Amino acid sequence: xxxxxxxxxxxxxxxxxxxxxxxxxxxxxxxxxxxxxxxxxxxxxxxxxxxxxxxxxxxxxxxxxxxxxxxxxxxxxxxxxxxxxxxxxxxxxxxxxxxxxxxxxxxxxxxxxxxxxxxxxxxxxxxxxxxxxxxxxxxxxxxxxxxxxxxxxxxxxxxxxxxxxxxxxxxxxxxxxxxxxxxxxxxxxxxxxxxxxxxxxxxxxxxxxxxxxxxxxxxxxxxxxxxxxxxxxxxxxxxxxxxxxxxxxxxxxxxxxxxxxxxxxxxxxxxxxxxxxxxxxxxxxxxxxxxxxxxxxxxxxxxxxxxxxxxxxxxxxxxxxxxxxxxxxxxxxxxxxxxxxxxxxxxxxxxxxxxxxxxxxxxxxxxxxxxxxxxxxxxxxxxxxxxxxxxxxxxxxxxxxxxxxxxxxxxxxxxxxxxxxxxxxxxxxxxxxxxxxxxxxxxxxxxxxxxxxxxxxxxxxxxxxxxxxxxxxxxxxxxxxxx
Amino acid sequence: xxxxxxxxxxxxxxxxxxxxxxxxxxxxxxxxxxxxxxxxxxxxxxxxxxxxxxxxxxxxxxxxxxxxxxxxxxxxxxxxxxxxxxxxxxxxxxxxxxxxxxxxxxxxxxxxxxxxxxxxxxxxxxxxxxxxxxxxxx
Numbered sequence: 280x281x282x283x284x285x286x287x288x289x290x291x292x293x294x295x296x297x298x299x300x301x302x303x304x305x306x307x308x309x310x311x312x313x314x315x316x317x318x319x320x321x322x323x324x325x326x327x328x329x330x331x332x333x334x335x336x337x338x339x340x341x342x343x344x345x346x347x348x349x350x351x352x353x354x355x356x357x358x359x360x361x362x363x364x365x366x367x368x369x370x371x372x373x374x375x376x377x378x379x380x381x382x383x384x385x386x387x388x389x390x391x392x393x394x395x396x397x398x399x400x401x402x403x404x405x406x407x408x409x410x411x412x413x414x415x416x417x418x419x420x421x422x423x424x425x426x427x428x429x430x431x432x433x434x435x436x437x438x439x440x441x442x443x444x445x446x447x448x449x450x451x452x453x454x455x456x457x458x459x460x461x462x463x464x465x466x467x468x469x470x471x472x473x474x475x476x477x478x479x480x481x482x483x484x485x486x487x488x489x490x491x492x493x494x495x496x497x498x499x500x501x502x503x504x505x506x507x508x509x510x511x512x513x514x515x516x517x518x519x520x521x522x523x524x525x526x527x528x529x530x531x532x533x534x535x536x537x538x539x540x541x542x543x544x545x546x547x548x549x550x551x552x553x554x555x556x557x558x559x560x561x562x563x564x565x566x567x568x569x570x571x572x573x574x575x576x577x578x579x580x581x582x583x584x585x586x587x588x589x590x591x592x593x594x595x596x597x598x599x600x601x602x603x604x605x606x607x608x609x610x611x612x613x614x615x616x617x618x619x620x621x622x623x624x625x626x627x628x629x630x631x632x633x634x635x636x637x638x639x640x641x642x643x644x645x646x647x648x649x650x651x652x653x654x655x656x657x658x659x660x661x662x663x664x665x666x667x668x669x670x671x672x673x674x675x676x677x678x679x680x681x682x683x684x685x686x687x688x689x690x691x692x693x694x695x696x697x698x699x700x701x702x703x704x705x706x707x708x709x710x711x712x713x714x715x716x717x718x719x720x721x722x723x724x725x726x727x728x729x730x731x732x733x734x735x736x737x738x739x740x741x742x743x744x745x746x747x748x749x750x751x752x753x754x755x756x757x758x759x760x761x762x
Numbered sequence: 763x764x765x766x767x768x769x770x771x772x773x774x775x776x777x778x779x780x781x782x783x784x785x786x787x788x789x790x791x792x793x794x795x796x797x798x799x800x801x802x803x804x805x806x807x808x809x810x811x812x813x814x815x816x817x818x819x820x821x822x823x824x825x826x827x828x829x830x831x832x833x834x835x836x837x838x839x840x841x842x843x844x845x846x847x848x849x850x851x852x853x854x855x856x857x858x859x860x861x862x863x864x865x866x867x868x869x870x871x872x873x874x875x876x877x878x879x880x881x882x883x884x885x886x887x888x889x890x891x892x893x894x895x896x897x898x899x900x
Binding site: 323325349350351352353356372375376377413414468471472481482483521524527528531532535536547548549551689690691692693694695720722723762 | 897
C-alpha cells in the first residue's frame with residue numbers, strides 16, 4: 280500500500296507520487312485532492328492502482344487522478360492516462376467494461392413549484408417509459424443491419440429514426456458519433472447482447488434523475504446552456520450495456536496473449552494492453568468506437584422516452600414541458616486528442632476511466648455556443664446530495680489533458696452499505712427530504728445510498744480550486760429512478 | 763472459515779465492485795465455488811420446475827484464464843437465456859474445462875454483474891487447498 284507519507288504535497292489541492300516510488304513506474308502520479316479526501320482515498324487500494332497505471336508503455340506527462348478517485352479493477356476509477364499515438368498502448372481495462380458510460384443533461388423552463396405535486400407521477404412515468412433493472416430488455420429488437428448502423432452512426436442513427444433532433448446531436452460529445460467504428464471487430468456475442476438492450480438504463484449506479492437548479496454561479500454560462508435557478512433539469516447516467524461489457528471482456532481476454540507477443544510486463548493482468556498501431560490495438564479501437572456509438576444511441580433513445588414521460592405527465596398542466604439538451608458527456612473512454620506536452624502539441628490517446636473530458640474555451644470539437652464558455656462537465660452526485668454543472672478551463676487543457684472529475688466517488692464498500700442501509704428506510708428518508716424514488720431493487724438501492732459516497736461539494740470545490748473546472752450551477756435532486 | 767471448510771467462498775469488501783475469496787481442494791472445485799459465489803452475489807433464485815442440463819467447454823492458456831472464461835460463460839447464459847446452475851460436474855485438463863451443468867430458469871435475479879475481471883487474479887496453493895480472489899465489475 281502507498282503510505283501518505285510517501286506523497287509529495289504540491290499545494291492544498293495537489294499531490295504527487297514521484298516516478299522514483301517504484302522501479303517500474305514510467306511517469307509520476309498526480310493527485311487532485313484535499314488532505315481529507317486523500318485520507319479517504321488511502322483507505323482502499325486506489326493509490327496502488329494509480330501506481331500500477333503509471334507502468335503502461337508509451338505514457339506521456341503523468342498519470343492523473345481526480346478527487347472522486349476510488350478503487351476499481353486494474354486502473355483506478357477517476358484515473359486519466361495519456362499514451363503517445365500511435366506507438367503507445369491502448370488498454371481496455373483502463374477504459375472499463377461500460378465503454379462510454381456517461382451523463383446527459385436536459386434543461387427545461389419548468390418551475391419546480393408548478394409541478395411539485397406531480398413529482399411522484401413523473402417518477403413513475405419515467406420508470407415506465409425508460410426500462411431499468413437487472414436483465415431488463417428494451418422495446419426495440421434491432422436486426423443485424425440496424426445493429427451495424429448503430430455501431431457506425433451512434434446518436435446520428437437515432438436522428439434518422441426520429442429519436443433525436445439536430446440540436447441534441449450538436450450538444451453531444453463528438454456530436455454523438457465516434458468515427459472509426461469497425462463492426463467487423465465486434466464479436467457476434469457482443470452484438471447479440473446489444474440487440475435488445477437499446478433504450479434501457481440497466482442497474483447498479485445508473486439512474487435517471489429530475490433535479491432543480493438550486494444555485495447558479497455563472498449566469499452567462501447558465502444562460503447559454505438554457506438553465507436557470509428554480510427550473511427543472513433531467514440527468515441520465517448510463518452506458519453501452521451488455522454490448523460494451525462484452526467488447527471489453529473479449530479484448531481483455533485476447534490482450535492476455537498480446538502483452539506476451541509485444542514483451543510488455545505489467546503488475547496487473549487487468550491492465551493488459553497493445554500498441555495502438557498493432558493489429559490487436561487497431562481491432563480494439565474499432566470495437567471500442569462501435570461500443571461508444573451504441574452508448575450515444577442508448578442515451579439518446581432514453582432521452583426520447585424521458586421526453587415522452589414529461590409530455591404524458593405535464594402537458595396541459597404546465598405551459599412549456601419541453602426538455603432541451605444541455606450536453607452529453609462520456610466518462611469511460613479512450614480518445615485520440617492533441618495536447619500540449621512540454622511545450623509541444625502531440626497526439627495522444629487519453630484514457631479516462633471515471634473521469635470527464637473537460638475541454639476549455641476555444642477547444643476544437645465544441646459547438647459554437649460553448650466555444651466561449653468551455654465544455655459543460657456534468658458531475659452527478661449520489662441521489663440525496665447535489666449534482667453539478669461545471670465547464671472546462673484553460674487550466675484543464677494545460678494540466679489534466681482536458682479532464683475533470685465525474686461524480687462524488689464511493690467511499691464505503693458495497694458490502695458495508697448493504698449491512699448498514701435498508702432500501703425501504705432509505706426511500707422514506709429521501710422522501711422526507713423531498714426526493715421521490717422509484718427503485719427496481721431495494722438491496723441495489725441500499726448499495727447506492729448517499730452515505731456510501733464522498734461529499735460531492737468538496738470534490739467539486741477541489742477541481743475548481745485546482746483550476747481544472749469552473750462552477751456553473753448546483754442541482755438538487757427531486758425525483759430519482761434506479762434499476 | 764477456510765480452515766474449517768474444505769471448499770467455499772466469502773465476500774470481501776470492495777469500494778466500488780464486488781469481490782470474492784474462493785477456495786477448494788483443486789481447480790475444478792475452485793471453479794465450482796466461484797460459480798456458486800457469483801450466483802449468490804447476484805441474488806439468483808431458480809425456478810422450481812423443469813430442470814435444464816448444459817454442457818460447456820472452455821479453453822484458455824492458463825488456470826486464471828479458465829476461471830475467468832468459465833464464469834464469463836455462465837454470465838452469458840444468465841443474461842441471454844436466463845439460465846443458472848446449482849449442480850456442477852467439472853473436468854479440468856491441460857487448459858480445458860469440460861462442464862456438465864444442471865440447473866433451471868431464473869425465477870429471481872436481484873443484482874447485475876457486468877463482467878469478471880483479471881484484477882490481481884492469481885490462483886495460489888495454500889496447504890491442501892487452492893485459493894483465489896476475484897473482482898467482479900458491477
